[in-house]
Every structure is written in structure tokens, then in C-alpha cells.
Amino acid sequence: MNNIVFLPILIPLIVGVVLLFFAKNLKVQRVISGITMFTLLGLSLYLAHIVYYGGTHTLELGNWPAPFGIVLVADNFAALMVSLTSIVGIVCLFYGFLTLSEVRQKGYFFPFYLFLITGVNGAFLTGDIFNLFVFFEVMLISSYILIVHGGTKYQLRESIKYVIINVFASALFIVGVAYIYAITGTLNMADISVKVAELEQRGVLNVVAILFLLVFGMKGALFPLYFWLPKSYYGPPAAIAALFGGLLTKVGIYAIIRTFTLIFYHEPGFTHTVIMFIAAATMFFGVLGAVSQFDFKRILSFHIISQVGYMIMGLAIFSPLAIAGAIYHIAHNIFVKSALFLYAGATQQVTGTTDLKKMGGLLKTHPFLGWTFFVSAMAMAGIPPLSGFFSKFALVLSGIQEEQYWIVFVALFVGILTLFSMMKIFIYAFWGEQKLSNEEAKERKIGKVVVSILPLVALAVIMGLAAEPVFVYLLDIAEEILEPSNYINSVLKE
Amino acid sequence: MEILMILVIGVIFTVATYLILTKSLLRVVIGLIMYGHGAHLLFITLAGLKQGAPPLLGEEAVAYADPLPQAVVLTAIVIGFGVTAFLLVIAYRTYKVHQTDDLDQLRGSADE
Numbered sequence: 001m002n003n004i005v006f007l008p009i010l011i012p013l014i015v016g017v018v019l020l021f022f023a024k025n026l027k028v029q030r031v032i033s034g035i036t037m038f039t040l041l042g043l044s045l046y047l048a049h050i051v052y053y054g055g056t057h058t059l060e061l062g063n064w065p066a067p068f069g070i071v072l073v074a075d076n077f078a079a080l081m082v083s084l085t086s087i088v089g090i091v092c093l094f095y096g097f098l099t100l101s102e103v104r105q106k107g108y109f110f111p112f113y114l115f116l117i118t119g120v121n122g123a124f125l126t127g128d129i130f131n132l133f134v135f136f137e138v139m140l141i142s143s144y145i146l147i148v149h150g151g152t153k154y155q156l157r158e159s160i161k162y163v164i165i166n167v168f169a170s171a172l173f174i175v176g177v178a179y180i181y182a183i184t185g186t187l188n189m190a191d192i193s194v195k196v197a198e199l200e201q202r203g204v205l206n207v208v209a210i211l212f213l214l215v216f217g218m219k220g221a222l223f224p225l226y227f228w229l230p231k232s233y234y235g236p237p238a239a240i241a242a243l244f245g246g247l248l249t250k251v252g253i254y255a256i257i258r259t260f261t262l263i264f265y266h267e268p269g270f271t272h273t274v275i276m277f278i279a280a281a282t283m284f285f286g287v288l289g290a291v292s293q294f295d296f297k298r299i300l301s302f303h304i305i306s307q308v309g310y311m312i313m314g315l316a317i318f319s320p321l322a323i324a325g326a327i328y329h330i331a332h333n334i335f336v337k338s339a340l341f342l343y344a345g346a347t348q349q350v351t352g353t354t355d356l357k358k359m360g361g362l363l364k365t366h367p368f369l370g371w372t373f374f375v376s377a378m379a380m381a382g383i384p385p386l387s388g389f390f391s392k393f394a395l396v397l398s399g400i401q402e403e404q405y406w407i408v409f410v411a412l413f414v415g416i417l418t419l420f421s422m423m424k425i426f427i428y429a430f431w432g433e434q435k436l437s438n439e440e441a442k443e444r445k446i447g448k449v450v451v452s453i454l455p456l457v458a459l460a461v462i463m464g465l466a467a468e469p470v471f472v473y474l475l476d477i478a479e480e481i482l483e484p485s486n487y488i489n490s491v492l493k494e
Numbered sequence: 495m496e497i498l499m500i501l502v503i504g505v506i507f508t509v510a511t512y513l514i515l516t517k518s519l520l521r522v523v524i525g526l527i528m529y530g531h532g533a534h535l536l537f538i539t540l541a542g543l544k545q546g547a548p549p550l551l552g553e554e555a556v557a558y559a560d561p562l563p564q565a566v567v568l569t570a571i572v573i574g575f576g577v578t579a580f581l582l583v584i585a586y587r588t589y590k591v592h593q594t595d596d597l598d599q600l601r602g603s604a605d606e
Contacts, residue, residue, distance in 0.1 A: 130566050137573045144580060148587075156588045157600050160519070163584060167526045167577055168514070174533035174570055181563070182540035231602065 004050075005059040005074045007043055008082050008121040009135075011036060016114035023108055030097055033110045037093055040117070041086040048079040052473070056490035058127065066492050067191040073127035073491055076477040077327065081124045081254055084331055087459070088246045088338050089117050094452045095342050096239035099349065104150050104237065112149075116142035116243070123251050127491055129180065130187045132255065133173050136219070140166050143248060146240050147232060155235035162232040165225075169218035176211045183208070190491035193263050193484050201266035209264035209271050213256065213278075220252025221305050222312065223281040230289065230301040238345020241297065245304050246338030250330050253311050257326065260315060261481045268318055276316035280410045283309030287417040296344045296354040296429065299421050300337070303380070306414055307333050310395060313407055317398050323478035324471060325394030332379070332387040332463060339376045339456035343369070346453070347429060350444045351436070356425060361434030365441035369450050370430040372457055377426055379460040381419040387463040394471070499539040506532035519585050519595040526581065530574045534567045 015036045022028045051057055056075040060066060074082075093113065100109065119139025126132050144166070148159040181187060183205065184195035196205060214225070221229045229249075233241050256275075264271055286305030293299045307329070314326025344354060346369060351359050363370040375386070382388035392415060399408040436444075463470055480486050506528055513525025546557030589595045 130569075134569065134573065137577070141577065141580065144584070148584060151587065151591075153591050154602075156584070156591050157602060160584055160588050160600070163581060164514075164522060164526065167581060168529065170573075170577070171526070171529045171533045174530070175536055177566075178533065178537035178540045181537070181566075187562070187566070 002057050002059045004043070004047055005057050005072045005125060006061075008040060008047070008086075009072075009118055009125065011040060011043070012114040012117045012121070016111040016118065019111045019114065020108065023111075024106055026102065026105055029105070029110045033093060033114060034090075034097075036114065037086060037090045037117075041083070041090060044079065044083040044086045047074055048076070048083050051076055051079045052476075056486070058491055067186055067188045070131050071127040071188065071190075071491055072125045073190075073487070074125055075480060075487060075490070077254075077258075077481055078124045080327070080331070080477065081250075082121050084334050085117065085120050085124070085247060088243065088334050088456070089113075091452065091456050092239050092243040092246075092338060092342070095242070095345070095449065096237075098449050098452055099345060100237055100239060101150075107149060109146075109149060112142045112145045113243075116146060118142075120247060120251055124254060127189050128187055129189050129192065130177055132189075133170070133177060136173065136251075136255075137170060139248070139251065140170070140219075143244065147236050147244070149236060149240065152235070158232040158235050161228055165218060165228045169215050172211065172218075173215045176208060176215055179204070179208045179211065188491070189258075189262060190488040193488055194492070196263055197266065201264060205264070206267060206270060209260070209267075210274065212259050212264070213271075213275070216252045216255045216259070217278070218252075220249045220256060221282075221308055223278045223285065223309075226282065226286065226305045226308075229305060230298055233301045233304070234295075234297050238342055238348065242338040242341035242345070245300065245341045246334045249304055249308055250311075250334060253308060253330060256312065257315050257323075257481070261323070262484050262487055265484065272316050272318055275312055276404070276407055279309045279313040279316050280407055281309075282306065282312065283414040284410060287414045287421070290421045291417055291424075293421075294356050294428075296347060296356060296359075296425060297341070298354075299356075299425060300340050300344055303340075303418065303421070304337060306418065307337065309414070310391065310411065313411060314395050314398070316407070317395070317402050317404055318482075319398050319402055320475055320478040320482055321394055321401070322398035323482060324474040325391050325398060327474050327477060328387075328394060328463075328470065329391035332391050332460065335456045335459045335463070336376050336380045336388065339453050339460065340373075340380060342449075342453045342456075343373045343376065346446050346449050347373075349446055349449065350441075351429075356428035359429040359435060360432040361430075361436070363430040364434055365436055365438075366446070368447060372450060372454065373430070374426060376457050376460060377422040379457075379464065381422045382415055383419075385464045385467075387460045387467075390464060390467040390471070495543050496539055499535065499543070503532050503536050503539065506535070517597045519589065519597060519600075522597070523578075523581050523585050527574075527578055530570075530578075534570055534574070537567050537570070538563050 059072045061070045119135050122135030144163050218225045283306045290299045290302035310329050311326045314322045379386035379388045382392045510525045510528035513521045541563035546559050547553045547555030549558040549561050
């Protein structure tokens with residue numbers, strides 16, 4: 001009875017197809033997609049629970065034994081990511097109910113939203129590298145549609161670049177899979193890991209490792225390949241931008257962590273040094289971009305890049321504490337980054353702009369919006385006792401333990417600049433002279449919208465206050481994924 | 495045979511890279527299509543070209559061909575087909591809305 005592993009992929013897919021037939025009936029769409037997301041949340045939390053207490057669950061599709069058929073693997077890391085996906089999916093969906101225009105909601109928004117969730121969950125759960133490619137494509141095709149959804153002039157211009165870069169990356173992904181198949185003769189990730197261990201990861205296998213880093217780095221917005229992100233995430237409405245900013249880059253990061261802990265872990269002297277340099281450059285240039293901007297959404301888009309750097313830094317340091325810190329940072333970032341994007345959307349609704357210089361004095365007219373934004377901005381910047389502090393603490397501590405002092409320095413410096421740009425948003429948008437007249441401010445009430453964001457902020461606070469038990473859980477995950485034989489044994493059943 | 499195919503794939507990748515680097519949107523799209531096809535050919539070739547009989551019961555041959563690359567590439571082609579269709583539609587819409595297919599003019603200014 002392992003079919004539960006398949007349900008997080010199957011349910012949104014089937015419901016999405018059903019919803020295609022009710023495209024014009026808004027009420028049906030909303031009710032069904034809402035119920036589906038809550039079902040998914042319950043299911044994924046249950047999955048995470050049974051995986052934590054009962055060990056890794058696998059499902060061999062069509063009953064073909066492991067190295068020959070496609071397997072789905074739910075280990076702790078994958079189950080955690082699926083749960084995070086459902087949480088952020090629910091919040092963005094309800095925010096979408098409240099803010100998206102009726103035209104947009106009727107334009108097949110909900111089916112593609114669910115297909116996106118299908119692709120993301122599939123990418124987390126699959127144990128087959130070609131299947132990973134397929135689920136990446138499911139996710140990407142839905143994301144192409146959602147990112148141009150509405151079809152404004154700006155969206156079309158920037159989305160075409162997003163589509164082009166991702167189609168190119170997908171072609172490279174096939175090339176990478178072709179190389180790995182030519183070398184090992186298998187596509188099952190556990191089996192590849194066994195074969196790579198026998199071949200001792202030399203020469204051409206390092207080339208393949210870097211090729212995969214390049215492919216996933218394009219989706220995850222790593223250092224030389226992040227140029228497409230800030231502009232393309234600026235276009236779509238806040239509900240979609242929040243889901244993308246919170247979730248999509250993390251799928252790339254998940255794939256990097258998975259491949260470099262399961263398959264290409266034999267030569268950390270080479271691959272993980274490369275990753276460390278990329279991590280430092282990603283953090284540093286991302287945050288510099290954010291500092292130079294004066295637009296709410298653009299600052300946040302650049303911050304996605306710098307935060308991705310922290311996650312990769314955890315992988316590069318490669319100790320259990322560092323990996324736990326990286327996973328903590330992924331979870332923290334999914335909550336907080338999505339929340340901040342949603343706040344950007346709410347602020348835009350009030351002021352009609354995302355330009356910080358045209359805002360001001362929102363704290364007087366909308367204190368609820370202002371103070372809850374403040375909490376999530378401080379969580380992002382890493383002020384204790386909020387969640388951002390503990391991920392950086394774990395990363396910095398493990399960096400010092402492993403004697404990688406320079407990356408610790410970069411991380412702390414980037415932390416200061418992050419705080420600076422979060423304060424910049426707060427000062428310009430919420431302090432200062434009131435730009436709206438009192439009547440205007442009274443008319444533009446967004447209490448409901450802000451309430452829909454609150455679960456994410458609450459989770460960021462809880463993660464910070466309950467850092468101790470969370471880290472116990474994450475250290476278990478980190479030790480599990482740092483020992484590839486766990487994954488291999490549960491898939492190949494040797 | 496494999497060497498020849500690898501050379502052909504090299505030429506395809508070269509042409510595709512050249513097309514992707516041009517300014518015209520349609521050429522970029524064609525370049526991406528070629529890039530995808532090059533990757534598919536690479537997969538088939540690297541897995542080894544026809545090495546034996548079809549892997550069916552009752553063939554009773556000495557060697558059988560590996561069916562997996564064909565299945566994989568078929569899937570990839572189908573996905574590529576869908577993506578290409580979408581790519582053409584979005585390129586056309588962009589051209590219609592912006593009245594240009596010159597990527598230099600689609601850059602967007604820095605301060606909007």
C-alpha cells in the first residue's frame with residue numbers, strides 16, 4: 001500500500017483536467033481547486049509523517065522492479081518539499097481568489113495552477129532522471145502559461161525570454177541525460193549512483209556533473225544564469241509571482257541538492273568548490289542588484305537570487321549541519337519570499353504603483369499591512385527570533401566548523417545588505433509623508449487580502465520560535481541524504 | 495556510423511547556436527527547435543545505434559537492441575512538439591503586440 005506516494009501527483013492532474021471543462025464557471029473552479037489544495041495539504045503532511053516514522057516509501061509504477069521501471073521515491077526531504085508546496089499553494093490560491101481580475105480567473109487560471117503543482121510535486125517525488133525531466137517540463141509549460149497569463153505588453157516581452165532560456169536549458173538537460181545514459185546505461189537515480197560509485201567519478205563524469213549544475217542552475221537562478229529572473233517575475237500578478245518566487249527556483253535547488261548528494265558526491269574537492277564559488281557570487285551579485293533598485297517587486301526579485309546563494313552555500317560546505325541549514329533556508333524562503341511578494345501585491349493595490357519613491361506613510365493609513373509586512377521583512381533579513389536568523393546561524397556555524405571562512409564572510413556581508421534593502425522598502429513605503437488622502441485610504445481597504453497572507457507570516461514566526469525541534473527534524477533529513485546508501489537500499493531493495 | 499552521427503550533431507548544434515544568437519525572434523525559435531532535435535539525436539547515438547534484433551519474444555537473435563533510448567526520445571520529441579507550438583504562438587503574439595520581431599527592440603529600458 002504505497003500508492004499514497006503517487007497521490008500528490010495524480011490528484012492535481014485529474015482535478016486540473018476536470019476543471020478545464022468548467023472554465024467559465026468561476027464558483028465551481030474556486031470551490032474545487034480550494035478543496036483540492038486542502039486535500040493535498042492533508043495528504044502531504046500525512047506522507048511526511050509516515051515517511052518520518054516508517055522510513056522511505058517507494059512505488060514501482062506498473063510493478064516493474066526498480067532499475068527497469070520508473071520509481072517514485074518519498075524520502076524525508078521529498079516529503080517535506082511536497083508539504084511546503086501545498087502550504088504555499090493554498091495561500092497563493094486564496095490570495096488569487098481575492099485579487100485576480102475576473103477575466104484572468106476565467107482564462108484557465110485554475111487548471112494550469114494545478115498542473116504546475118503536479119509538475120512540482122512530480123519533480124520532488126520521482127526517482128528516475130528522465131522522469132525528472134518530464135516533470136520539469138510539466139512544471140515549465142504550466143509556468144510559461146501562467147507567466148504570460150493576462151497577456152499585457154510587458155508580460156509578453158519578458159515572458160518570451162523566460163520561455164527561450166528554459167527551452168534551451170531543457171535541451172541541455174536531455175544532453176546531460178544522454179551522457180549519463182551512455183556512461184552508466186541506466187536512468188534510475190539510485191542505480192546511477194551505484195554505477196558512478198563503481199566508476200569513481202573521474203573525467204567525463206565531472207563534465208556531466210557540471211552540465212547538470214548548469215541545467216538546474218538555469219532554473220534555480222544561479223550566478224551567471226540569473227539574468228532572466230528579475231524582469232520576468234516582475235510581469236505577472238502578485239499571486240503568480242509569489243508562487244514562482246517562492247517555489248519554482250527551489251525546484252531547481254532541490255534537483256541540485258539531490259544530484260550532488262546522491263550521484264556526484266565523490267569529488268567534493270572539485271564539484272563542491274565550484275558550487276561554493278557560484279554560491280558566493282550568486283549571493284553577492286543578487287543582493288547588489290537588490291540594493292540598486294527602487295521598486296518593491298524588483299528588490300524582491302533580486303533577493304530571490306541572493307537567497308538561492310545561501311541554499312547552495314549549505315550544499316557546498318557539505319556537512320550535516322550545513323545541509324540542515326540549507327533545507328531550513330529553503331523552507332524559510334518559500335514562506336517568507338512568497339509572503340513578501342504577496343505584500344508587494346497588496347501595497348500595489350493600495351497605492352497603484354510598485355515604485356517606492358511614489359509611496360509613503362502607509363503605516364498611518366494601513367497599520368495592519370505595515371506591521372505584518374515588517375515582521376516578514378525582518379524574518380527575511382534574519383533578525384532573531386524569526387526564521388531567517390536560524391538558517392543563517394546554522395550555515396555560518398557550519399562554515400566556521402569546516403574552516404571555510406571566506407564564504408562565511410560573504411554570507412554575513414550579504415546579510416547586512418539584505419537588512420539594508422528590507423529597511424529601504426519599509427522606510428520608503430511605510431514611513432514618511434502620507435501620499436494618499438484620508439478618503440482614498442479609507443476606500444482602499446485590504447484587510448481581507450492581508451489576512452490571506454498571515455498563515456505564511458505565522459509559519460515564519462513559528463519556525464523561528466520552534467527552531468530547536470525543527471532542527472532536530474532537519475538534521476535527521478540531512479544525515480539521511482548525506483548517506484546515499486539509504487536512498488539506494490530503499491529503491492533497489494538490496 | 496556513430497562518428498558520422500556525432501559530426502552531424504555537432505553541425506546541428508553549431509547552426510542552432512548561431513541562430514539563437516541572431517536578433518530575429520523567429521530565427522531564435524528555429525534555433526531552439528534545432529537544438530532540441532540535436533539533443534534527441536545525441537541521445538539515440540550515444541546509446542549505440544542498432545546493435546541487434548528488436549527486443550521481442552520469439553526473435554531468438556544473438557543480440558537485442560536497447561529499446562529504452564527510443565522510448566525516451568519519443569517522449570522528449572512529443573514534449574518538444576508541444577513546447578514548440580507554444581513557443582510559436584507566444585512569439586507571434588509578442589510580434590503582434592510589439593510590432594517588431596527584433597530582439598534589440600524587445601530589450602526594454604532599464605528604468606521602467
